[in-house]
Amino acid sequence: MTNQIIFVTGNPHKVAEAVAICAPRGITIVQNDCGYPELQDDDVARVAAYGAEHVVNRLDCAVIVEDTGLYIDALNGFPGPYAAYVYDTIGNAGILTLMRDTGGNDERRATFRSIIGYCKPGMTAITFEGTVTGRIAYEERGAGGFGYDPIFEIDGVAFASMGDDAKNKVSHRAKSFEKFAEWFIRHGKA
Ligand code: ITT
Numbered sequence: 001m002t003n004q005i006i007f008v009t010g011n012p013h014k015v016a017e018a019v020a021i022c023a024p025r026g027i028t029i030v031q032n033d034c035g036y037p038e039l040q041d042d043d044v045a046r047v048a049a050y051g052a053e054h055v056v057n058r059l060d061c062a063v064i065v066e067d068t069g070l071y072i073d074a075l076n077g078f079p080g081p082y083a084a085y086v087y088d089t090i091g092n093a094g095i096l097t098l099m100r101d102t103g104g105n106d107e108r109r110a111t112f113r114s115i116i117g118y119c120k121p122g123m124t125a126i127t128f129e130g131t132v133t134g135r136i137a138y139e140e141r142g143a144g145g146f147g148y149d150p151i152f153e154i155d156g157v158a159f160a161s162m163g164d165d166a167k168n169k170v171s172h173r174a175k176s177f178e179k180f181a182e183w184f185i186r187h188g189k190a
Contacts, residue, residue, distance in 0.1 A: 004028040005118075005184065006063045008036060008055045013146040014066060020168050021177040027184060034058065036065060044069040044081045048117030049125035062120035062188070064180065068172065070148055072110040072136055074102040083148070092140050092151045099136055108135040110152060114172035116180045118188065128183065130175025134159075 003026055007018055010033045018029050036058075039050045044067045051065040070083040075098060079086035086095070102108055111133045119125040132154070140150035142160025145167060149159035159167050168174045 003185075004030060005188075006030050006032050006059065006061060008032045008034060008051070008059075008063055008065050010035060011146070014173065016164070017168055017171070017173045018066070018177050020164070021174055022181050025181045025185060027181055032059070032063075038067070038084070040082075042081055044113055044115045045117075045127045045129065047081060048115040048127055049119075050117075052117030052119035052125040056119045056121055056125075060121055062118070064116050064118050066114060066116045066173070066176065068115075069113045070110060070152075071113065072099070072108075074099060074107050074109075074136075087147055092148060095136065095148070095151060096139065102136075108137075110134060110136050112148075112152065112172035114176040116176045118180065118184070128176050128179040130172045130177070130179065132170055132172045132175070 005027060007015060007029050009015060009031060015029060015031045022029050036051045036054045039047045041047050048065055048067040052063060055063045055065060068083060069081045071077045071080050099108065111131055114130045116128040117125045134152050134154040137151050137153045137158055141158040142150050144163060145160040152159050154170060
């Protein structure tokens with residue numbers, strides 16, 4: 001029986017957040033940045049499941065991958081599953097420009113969706129989801145976090161300003177990893 005799991009991601013921030021949730025529950029997360037093809041699909045759950053199944057075939061052991069989408073109400077859910085591409089192209093400044101004429105807290109509502117895909121040899125992938133709803137800020141704030149953290153705020157505080165511990169109490173990723181850890185402790189150990 002092992003309580004170690006390989007997390008295939010190129011993003012060390014994701015690993016740190018996953019470790020903060022999983023280590024206290026006795027699960028060891030080991031990063032592998034071998035990469036995997038990201039399916040272009042409207043549903044991040046399908047992206048995560050496909051990715052997990054792909055890396056199992058390559059590594060021949062139990063693995064997780066995690067895919068995040070950002071859904072901005074005023075932009076009809078954009079960038080959604082294409083959050084990585086949009087971040088790499090127009091970035092936070094570009095999102096703020098698109099939101100320039102959007103006022104009012106309700107109109108600026110946005111949701112992060114984190115999906116973990118778990119798979120081991122001989123099985124189809126299963127997924128675990130965590131979401132958090134907040135707002136797109138009017139400007140970038142804070143020096144912490146990564147990605148969209150400077151423009152995503154909860155109760156007026158950007159993820160990038162609140163510190164890792166506070167983010168990890170409320171974030172989409174904290175919730176998906178809590179669900180995964182609970183399941184893995186009961187059913188997942190190989
Ligand atoms: P992988 O190697 O795991 O795919 P990635 O950084 O490309 O790492 P995603 O495709 O899941 O991860 O992320 C989509 C985009 O959303 C990407 O630009 C991330 O920086 C950003 N992102 C993901 N999680 C975030 C978080 O908790 N806070 C802010 N931005 C986040």
